[in-house]
Amino acid sequence: MCIVIATSRMSSKIEIVSTVEELRRKISSWRKKGFSVGLVPTMGALHDGHFSLVKKSINTTDKTITTLFVNPKQFGANEDLTIYPRDEVGDVAALDAKGVHLVFAPSLKEMYSADFVTEISVPGIGDTMEGVFRPGFFTGVATVVAKLLIQTLPDRAFFGEKDLQQLYVIKRMVTDLNIPVEIVGCPTIRESDGLALSSRNIYLSASERTNAASLYKVLNEISHGILNGDHINESVAEAKSKLLNSGFFKVDYLTVCGTKNFMELNFLKEPAYVLGAAWIGETRLIDNIKIC
Ligand code: PAF
Numbered sequence: 001m002c003i004v005i006a007t008s009r010m011s012s013k014i015e016i017v018s019t020v021e022e023l024r025r026k027i028s029s030w031r032k033k034g035f036s037v038g039l040v041p042t043m044g045a046l047h048d049g050h051f052s053l054v055k056k057s058i059n060t061t062d063k064t065i066t067t068l069f070v071n072p073k074q075f076g077a078n079e080d081l082t083i084y085p086r087d088e089v090g091d092v093a094a095l096d097a098k099g100v101h102l103v104f105a106p107s108l109k110e111m112y113s114a115d116f117v118t119e120i121s122v123p124g125i126g127d128t129m130e131g132v133f134r135p136g137f138f139t140g141v142a143t144v145v146a147k148l149l150i151q152t153l154p155d156r157a158f159f160g161e162k163d164l165q166q167l168y169v170i171k172r173m174v175t176d177l178n179i180p181v182e183i184v185g186c187p188t189i190r191e192s193d194g195l196a197l198s199s200r201n202i203y204l205s206a207s208e209r210t211n212a213a214s215l216y217k218v219l220n221e222i223s224h225g226i227l228n229g230d231h232i233n234e235s236v237a238e239a240k241s242k243l244l245n246s247g248f249f250k251v252d253y254l255t256v257c258g259t260k261n262f263m264e265l266n267f268l269k270e271p272a273y274v275l276g277a278a279w280i281g282e283t284r285l286i287d288n289i290k291i292c
Pocket of ligand 1: 041042043069071074141144145
């Protein structure tokens, strides 16, 4: 069933579909009129980071689709699937106000039939960092993103650079599988103290929220140190102890990677990123910056 919501802004009209059939019917009607299509895949609980992707899509394509689907395949057994923030009504109202044309909010059954078995894995890029600490995560992401891309066949799909390794995994998959879509990476949106926006930030207590900005701070310190000639291992070790002294209780990784193939670097010999993941209270935060 296709639902059309007319809001108090009379010019605004967003449609919501929940089946692949309705989605394809709508897209096909757009294609017949020659419209280009942008896709913004999300798991909902939307914030300004997501809205920046939406804005980029609206500015560069004729019709924008946002997907709302909390993908169980990318959550590990001990992760936060059951408590992951959900607010479909609020998300749809916000997307409507931003000018999104269509929301695809499929049920679990629509995405994964009872006999669903196919998985897409992206070894190499997907095996390091997040791949080590969240086994199966990138297979879950690659599988659902491949499905969403094949279901919608957009001209462009938009992903945040905050999840940088995810972006690299998706680009690799799209190239390897010849999926005809341009993958567009969009800059991380931050709070004024530097904390990267994330749906999981709502888990932070007031004091954790204050301390959480240290992650961005130490990434910058690593970057400046390395550019000033410090050894990568030493800069990383110093940053790790700073994080542990500023409210974080565990650092999963702080890693410097080349921008080209995303391989870990011990010496700065090419353009690079520094990426980190660390735990504060019950919350795991990730972030990255480009070393420049
Ligand atoms: O980045 C996310 O929100 C998710 O990993 C994505 C790309 C929507 C796939 O579920």
